[in-house]
Amino acid sequence: MxxxxxxxxxxxxxxxxxxxxxxxxxxxxxxxxxxxxxxxxxxxxxxxxxxxxxxxxxxxxxxxxxxxxxxxxxxxxxxxxxxxxxxxxxxxxxxxxxxxxxxxxxxxxTRTRTAAATAVATRALARTDATTLGLVGAGPLAYAHVRALLPARAYEHVVLWGRTPARAQDLAARITAELGLPAKVLDNPRAVTEAADVLCTLTPSREPLVEGAWLAPGQHVNAVGAPPRPDHRELDTEAVVRSRIVVDAYDTARAKSGEVLIPLAEGALTEDDFRRELGDVLSGRAEGRTSAADLTLFNSVGVGxxxxxxxxxxxxxxxxxxxxxxxxxxx
The missing domain is CATH 3.30.1780.10 (ornithine cyclodeaminase, domain 1)
Structure with missing residues (x-):
């Protein structure tokens, strides 16, 4: 049956x-x-x-x-x-x-396992003293991420931005009411990026919404929302190149992730720069974060x-x- x-x-x-x-x-x-x-x-x-x-x-x-x-x-x-x-x-x-x-x-x-993968990567890569969670995107995937990331983490508040202001305000209110974490809507992706210790990008964007110049040493970024297409990405080339990259699976990222394929085509990145898989970090075969100053990136394409x-x-x-x-x- x-x-x-x-x-x-x-x-x-x-x-x-x-x-x-x-x-x-x-x-x-x-x-x-x-x-x-x-x-x-x-x-x-x-x-x-x-x-x-x-x-x-x-x-x-x-x-x-x-x-x-x-x-x-x-x-x-x-x-x-x-x-x-x-x-x-x-x-x-x-x-x-x-x-x-x-x-x-x-x-x-899909929504739940995607947020779970982000939580796994964040626990492996983010600094343990991270207190501000940032969200670029305000759809159902954003709420799922907050719900998945909260357990065993000492976040003090959430900052977020969404393309539709009313939707972003609704999400902030829901996070505060249902999860007990103060949440605030900021004016633009840059404000969220600069305020966050852990940043999750959760939009189906084709063009970058986050620039490398806005990132600071010690941050952890989860690039999650872009569809599995080689011409879509949420982070610009500088953001990716500045980061210590961990992918969910190299073969999938090499075939489908604009986050790494566009910088690769530009000559700003090599394939060795994104061969580090999440499973290898979890099993101790590869290093994730090596210091408090590392800027780490989990490039989440989503895998079967x-x-x-x-x-x-x-x-x-x-x-x-x-x-x-x-x-x-x-x-």
């Missing part, structure tokens, strides 16, 4: 599982570093004359006994029609038998292994709680 998990069911399962998702994502990256998981770079498919791209984000994990693929549709034209620009579905099969284990809506799963780790957790939680719909696809 195949377990089907809808967005609302996934949201309910994840409501009290922030720490569990972070632990699952951290373990997945360590498994990748230890060659217990497989993560190819995702192929991108574009139809002639269309602006959309379809990505098949595949992974397989020995410890989780799953192989999975998330089909991500990135469709910029949806914005004008009032539809989500990105939609995704995750298919998971048993690694031993090949049986279809589960089919999951990708929206809430994170989806698999979240799917494994959701499948187990759903079975424990008797949630979801079971369907015999072979019937």
């Amino acid at each position: 195949t377990l089907i998990l809808t967005r609302s069911t996934i949201r309910a399962l994840l409501a009290d599982a922030v720490a569990d998702v972070e632990a699952a994502v951290a373990r997945a990256h360590r498994d990748l570093a230890d060659s217990r998981a497989v993560l190819p770079a995702p192929p991108a498919m574009a139809l002639p004359g269309a602006s959309g791209t379809f990505l098949a984000m595949a992974a397989a994990s020995g410890p989780d006994r799953l192989a999975a693929v998330k089909l991500l549709a990135d469709l910029p034209d949806n914005r004008a029609a009032g539809l989500p620009v990105q939609r995704s579905t995750v298919l998971a099969v048993d690694a031993d038998s090949g049986a279809c284990v589960a089919l999951l809506d990708g929206a809430e799963l 292994l994170q989806d698999l780790a979240a799917a494994r957790l959701l499948i187990d939680l759903a079975e424990e709680r008797g949630l979801g719909l079971h369907v015999d696809l072979a019937g």
